[in-house]
Amino acid sequence: MEEQKRFLNFNKDEIDLLVSLVEKYSSILECKKSDSVEWKRKNELETYKRGGGQPTPIKIDQNDLKVKSIIGVGVTGLPNPFDSDGPLIPLRSENDIEIIVDCNDEQIADLLNKSNNLEKTVNNNDENEQIQWDKWSPEDLKKPKSEQLQTNESRKKNSIITTSKRKSSRSTQLTNDCRTKINLVSQAKLELIKLQTKCLQEEHQIKLKEYQIKAKNVEELHKLEIEEKKIQIEILKKKLESI
Incomplete structure (x- = not known):
């Protein structure tokens, strides 16, 4: 067999057209x-x-604006000051908050008089009190601090301790109440389970009795059918003998 000649993929006209297109669109190719x-x-x-x-x-249009007003924040979302794309919203610190108190001159004078009277009474009490060191013992160190020696932090700690004790007592009461309720519920569940088992046993016994009665009836019917067939056979035998 002669070998087939392979044709060119592109002829000269097609090559010229391709080169012209490439030259035309060379900026994007x-x-x-x-x-x-x-x-x-x-x-x-x-x-x-x-x-x-x-x-x-x-x-x-107006409908879009109405829908936007109905949805509210769900359309635009809350501004996130911690995001790099968020708007530059200045955060107000606690120091920037202004506290405005309406006070008159008479109120200020009354407050100053009260504070001066308190200082005088405290000083007089301190002068009148005399510490008796003869009755002092090391066991007194275990006693709680007096109110004069306590600071705000120590008072807070004492209040926290008392509140924790109250909370612990409340929690123990709650746990005891929960336990009693759980015990009551468990007892009720046990009684219910016992009643259910009793009912199931009674139903089982009733079904057994019904089954036994049905079985007896079936046996009796079977016996009657056998006797009937025997009688029919005897009648047929007698007829055959008579013939």
Whole structure:
């Protein structure tokens, strides 16, 4: 067999046309591979690419504004001051908060007089009191501090301890109440289970009795049918003998 001649993929006219097209669109054409990997990569870029040019304006009518006012924050969302894209909202610190108190001159004078009277009474009490060191013992160190020696922090600690004790007593009461309730519920469940088992046993006995009665009836019917067939056979025998 003669070998077939292989034709050219592109003739001269097609080559000239291809070169002219490449020359025309050379600003946007690139020499890249066109295998499956490149096509997959191009498709990924095509799906996630951003549109070029100016954005098309969106028309907003009165219905859109009404819906936005109804939904409220769900449309725009709350401003996040900790986000890099969030608006620059200045956060107010505690020092910036102004405390406004309405006071008259008479009220200020009354407060000053009361404070001076308290200081005088405290000083007089301190002068009148005399500490008796003869009755002192090391066991007195275990006693709680007097109110004069206590600070705000120590008072807070003492109040926290008392509240914790109250909470612990309340928690123990709650646990005891819960335990009693759980015991009552468990007892009720046990009684219910006992009643259910009793009912099931009674139903089982009733079904057994019904089954036994049905079995007896079936046996009796079977016996009657056998006797009837025997009588029929005897009648047929007598007829045959008479013939």
